[in-house]
Amino acid sequence: MDTNVLFIFVLAVFVGFEVISKVPSMLHTPLMSGTNAIHGIILFGGILVLADADSSLTRILGFVAVIFGSANVFGGFMVTDRMLQMFKKKK
Amino acid sequence: MSSTIIDLLIIGVSVLFIVGIKLLSSPKTARKGNLVAAAGMFIALLILHKPSGDSVWTQGWSFNYTLIVIGTLIGLVIGAIGAYSVKMTAMPQMVALFNGLGGGAAALVASLEFKSGAQGGAESTPFIAGSMLFATLIGSLSFSGSIIAYLKLEGKFEKPHTFPGQNILNGLILLVILGLCGWLTFNATSGSATTAFIVVFCLALFFGVAMVLPIGGADMPVVISLLNSFTGLAVAADGIAIHNLAMVVAGTLVGSSGTLLTLLMCKAMNRPVTNVLFGAFGSSTSGGKAGAGDLAGKTVKPIQADEVALLLGYAQRVVIVPGYGMAVAQAQHAVRELSDELGRRGVEVQFAIHPVAGRMPGHMNVLLAEANVPYDQLIEMEAINPSMDRVDVCLVIGANDVVNPAAREEKSSPIYGMPIIEADKCKTVIVMKRSMAAGFAGIENHLFYKDNTRMLFGDAKASLQTLVTQLKAV
Numbered sequence: 067m068d069t070n071v072l073f074i075f076v077l078a079v080f081v082g083f084e085v086i087s088k089v090p091s092m093l094h095t096p097l098m099s100g101t102n103a104i105h106g107i108i109l110f111g112g113i114l115v116l117a118d119a120d121s122s123l124t125r126i127l128g129f130v131a132v133i134f135g136s137a138n139v140f141g142g143f144m145v146t147d148r149m150l151q152m153f154k155k156k157k
Numbered sequence: 158m159s160s161t162i163i164d165l166l167i168i169g170v171s172v173l174f175i176v177g178i179k180l181l182s183s184p185k186t187a188r189k190g191n192l193v194a195a196a197g198m199f200i201a202l203l204i205l206h207k208p209s210g211d212s213v214w215t216q217g218w219s220f221n222y223t224l225i226v227i228g229t230l231i232g233l234v235i236g237a238i239g240a241y242s243v244k245m246t247a248m249p250q251m252v253a254l255f256n257g258l259g260g261g262a263a264a265l266v267a268s269l270e271f272k273s274g275a276q277g278g279a280e281s282t283p284f285i286a287g288s289m290l291f292a293t294l295i296g297s298l299s300f301s302g303s304i305i306a307y308l309k310l311e312g313k314f315e316k317p318h319t320f321p322g323q324n325i326l327n328g329l330i331l332l333v334i335l336g337l338c339g340w341l342t343f344n345a346t347s348g349s350a351t352t353a354f355i356v357v358f359c360l361a362l363f364f365g366v367a368m369v370l371p372i373g374g375a376d377m378p379v380v381i382s383l384l385n386s387f388t389g390l391a392v393a394a395d396g397i398a399i400h401n402l403a404m405v406v407a408g409t410l411v412g413s414s415g416t417l418l419t420l421l422m423c424k425a426m427n428r429p430v431t432n433v434l435f436g437a438f439g440s441s442t443s444g445g446k447a448g449a450g451d452l453a454g455k456t457v458k459p460i461q462a463d464e465v466a467l468l469l470g471y472a473q474r475v476v477i478v479p480g481y482g483m484a485v486a487q488a489q490h491a492v493r494e495l496s497d498e499l500g501r502r503g504v505e506v507q508f509a510i511h512p513v514a515g516r517m518p519g520h521m522n523v524l525l526a527e528a529n530v531p532y533d534q535l536i537e538m539e540a541i542n543p544s545m546d547r548v549d550v551c552l553v554i555g556a557n558d559v560v561n562p563a564a565r566e567e568k569s570s571p572i573y574g575m576p577i578i579e580a581d582k583c584k585t586v587i588v589m590k591r592s593m594a595a596g597f598a599g600i601e602n603h604l605f606y607k608d609n610t611r612m613l614f615g616d617a618k619a620s621l622q623t624l625v626t627q628l629k630a631v
Contacts, residue, residue: 071397071405078393078406081175082413089182091425091537092510094418094518098382099252100181100191101414104174105259105389107198107407109232110205111266113225114399115273117213124269125221129228131265136232137239138259143195144240145251150188152526 096149103142109135164402166204171406173197178414184532201403208400245527246484249517250310253381256388257303263391264296264358270398271345271354285398287342292394293354294338294361299387301365306381309374318370324435327367334360372433375558378517379422379433386415418518425512426575457593460611462620465587466627469495472549474505476541478578479521480514482555482590483617489528491621492554496530498628508534509541509551509578511559542579551583553604555590555617561602571600586610589617 089097112135116128174197180190205213236255243251271289337357341350372380389411396404423430469475477496483489496506508530514521522535545551553560560580563570580586581604588605590612604610613620 071402074402074405075393075397075409078171078409079413082178082410083417085175085179085410086182086414086417089418090184091421091512092519092522092532092535093182093184093187094422094512095248095252095520095523096187096191097178097181097519098385098415098418098517099248099255100194101178101389101411101418102252102256102259102385103191104178104194104198104407105263105385105392105411106255107201107404108259108262108266108388108392108395109229110202110401111392111395111399111404112228112262113205113213114207114401115266115269116225116228117207117216117221118273119221119224119269124272125224127265127269128221129224131262131269132225132228133232133235134258134262134265136229137236138232138255138262139198139236140233141236141240141251141255142259143191143198144237145243145248145255146191147188148240149245149248149523149526150191152523152529153184153187153532 096146099142099146099149103139103146106135106139106142109139111135160210163204163206163210166200167402167406170197170201170204170403173200174407174410178410201407204403206401245489245524246487247310248523249378249381249520250307252385252517253303253307253310253377256381256385257300257307260296260299260303260384260388260391262296263388263395264293264300264361266395267292267296267391267398268354268358270395272351281345283342283345286345287338288394288397290338290341290354290357292391292398293358294334295387295394296391297358297361298365298368299384299391301362302369302380302384302387303365305366305369306377306384309369310377312374323367323371327364330360330364330367334364368434376433378513378520379419379426379430381517382415382419382422383430383434386412386419389413389415422513422518425518428575455606457605457612458610460587460613462613462623463627465611465613466624466631468550468585468587469499469504469552469624470502470628470631472504474507474548475499475550475552476507476509476545476548476580476583478509478511478514478551478553478556478560478580479525480511480554480556480559481520482557484515484520484524484555486555486591486617488554488618488621489524489530491618491625493525493528493530494625495621495628496534498625502628506534507536507541509538509545509580510535511538511556511578514556514559538576538578545579545582548583549585551580551586553580553586553588554621557590557602558600560604561600562607563600563603566603580604581607581609584609587613589613589615589620591616 112131119125119128177190177194180186267289337353389408393405393408499506510521560578562581564572564575564577
């Protein structure tokens with residue numbers, strides 16, 4: 067498991083570099099906002115720890131993590147969409 | 158579901174994330190890209206499984222699940238309100254805030270995993286414990302750093318805060334954090350591990366504040382981009398710790414693309430990233446004074462709106478250079494009216510966009526898009542500079558440092574070498590400005606004193622509306 071994960075990590079680093087290497091600067095803000103939404107996947111980490119929480123402390127902290135992660139993922143995708151719907155070509 | 162099917166679906170989710178980011182890098186497909194990534198996120202939620210391989214959704218309902226639903230809904234409402242109420246000018250702050258929340262969540266998840274996994278679990282290895290510590294450190298740093306970046310962009314303490322030995326103090330704190338992390342990696346079950354862990358958490362929060370506080374407001378875009386990639390890496394490390402490959406892939410993609418984006422932004426400002434992070438650029442005034450000295454005795458030439466309207470009305474080609482001042486004055490709609498009116502008169506109008514105009518890369522594009530300016534009218538700096546000498550009138554609206562020829566002419570200037578939009582090469586330059594205050598970098602702008610430059614003082618929005626009215630009468 068450990069080395070497989072590292073393998074995936076290293077490949078993903080290069081893919082991440084490669085896919086945005088040609089992005090025009092006009093899209094930098096939406097791109098930053100869009101990738102910001104993607105790391106909102108941490109919500110699932112929050113769900114996993116909260117599902118197994120067995121004390122008040124872990125419940126409270128897990129609950130906060132879920133709220134934070136949920137705001138990150140939903141807010142991130144919505145705000146990016148709101149920005150992008152305004153990009154229109156001349157009619 | 159069998160683990161093979163889950164693995165295949167995770168590969169599918171990874172592809173959706175990659176394709177989503179790829180589509181986000183072209184204006185035509187960007188919106189679709191965002192939706193593709195969101196679809197990937199939804200599938201990842203459906204197949205969410207525990208490290209043991211069991212689905213999270215098939216075990217019995219418990220109080221914890223009620224909390225999960227409530228927490229997700231609260232986050233959804235917070236996110237939706239933030240996303241739909243924020244003004245386009247305040248977009249950078251919103252991204253900083255969402256990023257901070259993600260970082261905070263990553264740190265909390267890692268902390269809880271460290272408590273239950275590394276300290277209680279039998280199968281924990283130093284590699285896993287190290288991943289958790291990394292996620293805690295980077296996540297909490299990103300949380301507190303993003304909050305400071307948010308407050309700075311809100312104008313709370315915009316100026317850099319510095320004191321002698323600051324970098325040394327920060328370096329020492331970082332050394333203590335890294336030392337503790339190194340020790341904890343191999344002694345996660347030791348009696349004093351919990352105390353050491355809490356110390357790491359708090360020091361990392363403090364380090365995030367100490368790292369962003371000395372950086373000037375003008376550099377916040379770079380900081381937000383960097384913290385965005387940090388959060389991505391923290392999420393990836395969390396994914397390693399809880400054996401969730403979708404999190405590893407998503408987090409790593411964000412981490413590496415965010416790092417590249419940060420470097421691209423620094424390149425556009427012609428400054429190494431180390432200079433942004435440790436230079437406390439905004440506080441240096443020596444270069445500014447040197448620049449001002451050469452300008453002694455020179456004066457700016459003001460102009461009235463009716464003259465500008467005449468110049469514009471009889472021009473063949475007009476280039477508009479927007480900057481943060483346009484955002485502050487909420488003048489993007491008035492700019493579009495002016496551009497439409499000129500277009501009706503047969504004047505060729507283009508917008509010259511500097512990569513770091515405004516407070517975030519692409520900030521101007523978003524604002525102008527909001528005002529329905531078609532994006533094929535927006536020309537990037539490199540594309541428009543070669544033909545700037547054939548432009549009749551260049552209208553600079555609230556832009557300052559990005560058109561300062563000192564970047565080309567003045568070796569002592571702090572912005573020397575930064576690529577600029579060469580507004581000074583146009584036949585006539587009209588600078589719309591509220592007052593003679595210096596730009597964000599705090600340095601004098603040589604453009605204002607050029608022979609072909611005229612200053613139109615006043616609020617950008619009001620001036621533009623006057624221009625439109627005057628133009629209709631020409």
